[in-house]
Amino acid sequence: MYVLMKKKSITILCFGVVIAVILNIVAFVGFNIAGFQYGGMLDPEKGIRKGIDLAGGSVITLQAETENPTDDQMNVVESIFQTRLTNAGYTESRISKSEGGKITVEIPSVFDTDSVAQLLGAMAQLKFVDADGVQILDGATDIKDASYQYSATQQGGNATHHVQVEFAPEAKAKFAEATRKAAAQSASGKNYISIMMDDTVVSSPRVSEEINSDSCVITGDFTAETAQNLANQIKSGQLPFNLSTISQETVGAELGADALPTSLMAAAIGILLIMIFMVVMYRIPGLIADLSLLIYVGLIGLAMGLMHTNLSLSGIAGIVLSIGMAVDADCIIFERMKEELRTGKTIKASVEAGFNKAFSAILDSNVTTIITCVVLYISGIGTVTGFATTLGVGVVLSMFTAIVITKFFLKQLVNIGIKNRNLFCKQVNKEGGAQ
Numbered sequence: 048m049y050v051l052m053k054k055k056s057i058t059i060l061c062f063g064v065v066i067a068v069i070l071n072i073v074a075f076v077g078f079n080i081a082g083f084q085y086g087g088m089l090d091p092e093k094g095i096r097k098g099i100d101l102a103g104g105s106v107i108t109l110q111a112e113t114e115n116p117t118d119d120q121m122n123v124v125e126s127i128f129q130t131r132l133t134n135a136g137y138t139e140s141r142i143s144k145s146e147g148g149k150i151t152v153e154i155p156s157v158f159d160t161d162s163v164a165q166l167l168g169a170m171a172q173l174k175f176v177d178a179d180g181v182q183i184l185d186g187a188t189d190i191k192d193a194s195y196q197y198s199a200t201q202q203g204g205n206a207t208h209h210v211q212v213e214f215a216p217e218a219k220a221k222f223a224e225a226t227r228k229a230a231a232q233s234a235s236g237k238n239y240i241s242i243m244m245d246d247t248v249v250s251s252p253r254v255s256e257e258i259n260s261d262s263c264v265i266t267g268d269f270t271a272e273t274a275q276n277l278a279n280q281i282k283s284g285q286l287p288f289n290l291s292t293i294s295q296e297t298v299g300a301e302l303g304a305d306a307l308p309t310s311l312m313a314a315a316i317g318i319l320l321i322m323i324f325m326v327v328m329y330r331i332p333g334l335i336a337d338l339s340l341l342i343y344v345g346l347i348g349l350a351m352g353l354m355h356t357n358l359s360l361s362g363i364a365g366i367v368l369s370i371g372m373a374v375d376a377d378c379i380i381f382e383r384m385k386e387e388l389r390t391g392k393t394i395k396a397s398v399e400a401g402f403n404k405a406f407s408a409i410l411d412s413n414v415t416t417i418i419t420c421v422v423l424y425i426s427g428i429g430t431v432t433g434f435a436t437t438l439g440v441g442v443v444l445s446m447f448t449a450i451v452i453t454k455f456f457l458k459q460l461v462n463i464g465i466k467n468r469n470l471f472c473k474q475v476n477k478e479g480g481a482q
Contacts, residue, residue, distance in 0.1 A: 056462040063338055063456055070345030074352065088352035095351050097155060098359025098433060099141070103299045104155040107164050111148030113288035124150055124290070126279040128167055130244055137163075149293070155357070160295040167290070173244055173281065175225075178237035183225040186281070189218035193281035195274045200264050208269040210278045213262045223259035230254050242281060250277055310363045314370060318344060321374055329381045331470040335456045336377040343373045343448040350440050362433035369441020376413070376449030380405040388468055395461045397471075402454050413446045 072078075077087035088094045099106075111124070121144050128150070132140045141153040154163060173186025184190065191213040199206050214222060229238045233255070241251045252265045265277070322340060325333035347366065356362065384401030392400065420439030424432050465471075 052462050053464060056459040059459045060338075060456060063342075067338055067341040067345060070342060070349065074345045074348030085352070088348045090352065093352065093355075095356050095358045098357055098362065099153050099155040099298065100359050102156045103158070103297065104153065105157050105160045105163055105295065105297055106151065106153050107160060107167060107295045108149060108151045108293050109164075109167060109290040110293045111150075111288050112291055113148065116148040116288065120288075121148065121150065123279045126276060127244070128152060130247065130249070131167065148288075150290075158297045160297060164292045164295050167292075172246070173242070175222075176241050176243060177225055177229060178232065178239055178241075183221060183240065184214075184218050189215050189221070190281060191215050193278045195271070195278045196264075197271065197274075200266055207266060208271050208274040209267075210265040210269070210274050210281065211262055212265065212281060216261075219259070219261055222263070223257055226254045226259075226263075227257035230256050242277075310367075314367055317367065318370060321370070325374060325377070329377075329471075331460065331465065332377075332381050332384065332457060335453055335460060336374055336381070338456060339377070339448045339453040340373055342452055343444055344370070346444050346448070347441055350444065351437065354436075354440070356436055356440075357433050358437070359433050361431070362437045365434045365437030366441060369438055369445060372416075372442060373445040373448065376405070376409045376446060377453055379408055380449065380453070384471065388471055394465065394468065394471060398454075398457050398461055402450070406450065409446065409449065413442050416442050 073085070073087070075087050075089070077085045077090060079085075086093055111121075125142055125144060128142055132142075132152070132154070137154050137157060140155070143151050143153075145151065152163075152167060157163060173190070174182050175184040175186075175189075176182050193210060193212045195208070196211050197206055197208050200209055225240060229240055232238050238255070239251045239253050241248050243249065250265065250267075252267065269277070318340065322337040325336045325340075327333070329336065347369065351358070351366070380401050383404045384397045387397035387400045388394070417439055420435045420442065423435035424439065
């Protein structure tokens with residue numbers, strides 16, 4: 048029975064090495080199986096997306112053709128740009144506003160500045176259409192205003208996030224007729240009116256009754272942010288000013304064409320040094336940590352590629368930082384194991400106690416880092432969100448590899464029956480020396 052268990056553990060450890068190698072090949076080189084092809088993390092189509100500092104791209108600055116535009120108006124412009132860029136496939140663009148009504152857009156890997164400037168500079172086309180696609184209202188002439196509200200929409204009801212839309216005088220009758228027809232089609236599921244921006248549906252609220260009023264309320268499962276965004280999109284159909292392009296240029300990769308390969312080489316060297324350090328400091332457990340680290344590198348490479356992460360300089364910093372943190376949990380666990388071994392406990396008991404005593408410290412430190420990443424992702428823009436994404440994913444994966452994979456492999460190592468405690472840590476003799 049013991050021999051079978053020993054052979055099984057050895058087989059599992061060897062299988063773990065094979066998995067680590069295959070995972071890294073899939074993550075960085077790619078594969079082609081049964082017609083499904085993945086070119087790896089560096090695949091320009093299915094892998095990571097380079098930020099403007101790594102790949103270059105277009106930088107376009109536009110100016111509001113009005114004096115002293117308000118913050119609210121500029122927020123509307125930003126919302127329009129974000130919608131248009133996303134619809135056009137430029138999901139990794141960065142938008143920044145400055146004083147005087149200027150707004151700058153950076154689009155990685157796109158060098159046709161004329162078409163982008165035309166896309167951004169055109170006035171937004173907003174319209175309300177029924178379920179059959181017939182236009183009911185025109186945003187430029189029929190919508191007077193739209194605003195985010197947090198209040199009760201019915202007497203005695205609870206306060207909710209919603210959007211209030213005010214109509215121009217001539218739009219009241221048209222909207223009343225359209226809502227009466229829509230409400231009558233509830234049985235067929237066509238009782239909705241779609242709000243469209245540049246031929247893209249941004250919302251399709253249901254209609255339960257005729258609305259014969261100068262305004263209407265759009266309710267739903269809104270948060271404050273989503274309700275505000277919808278209000279901005281509705282208002283964008285009647286912007287009080289045009290936008291003119293004051294500069295458009297293409298820029299090269301700020302960090303040079305070899306920035307990404309150089310960064311990956313630096314990361315590889317760092318990983319190699321970490322692996323050597325772990326073996327020197329922790330011996331056999333250090334080898335297990337190295338195996339977990341290889342699996343971690345494959346996992347984070349695969350995650351970055353499949354998520355199409357926008358990788359800029361700050362994103363690379365997040366990955367490098369997460370690699371350093373990948374063995375941080377292992378170090379905490381192994382130090383606890385060494386303490387248990389020096390009290391005379393068996394290797395098996397020391398391994399179990401090491402994980403149990405280190406778990407709370409590992410969980411607390413990683414959870415606080417993840418919370419920070421979430422806050423940065425929500426509140427940040429551009430490079431900040433890139434850093435938050437790579438660091439957050441890295442921390443989650445490092446915690447998984449340390450708590451689950453390292454523990455699993457260490458238990459297999461214990462089952463092999465290694466008795467030499469010096470392979471796990473330096474032993475303190477009775478005179479106080481180490482061996």
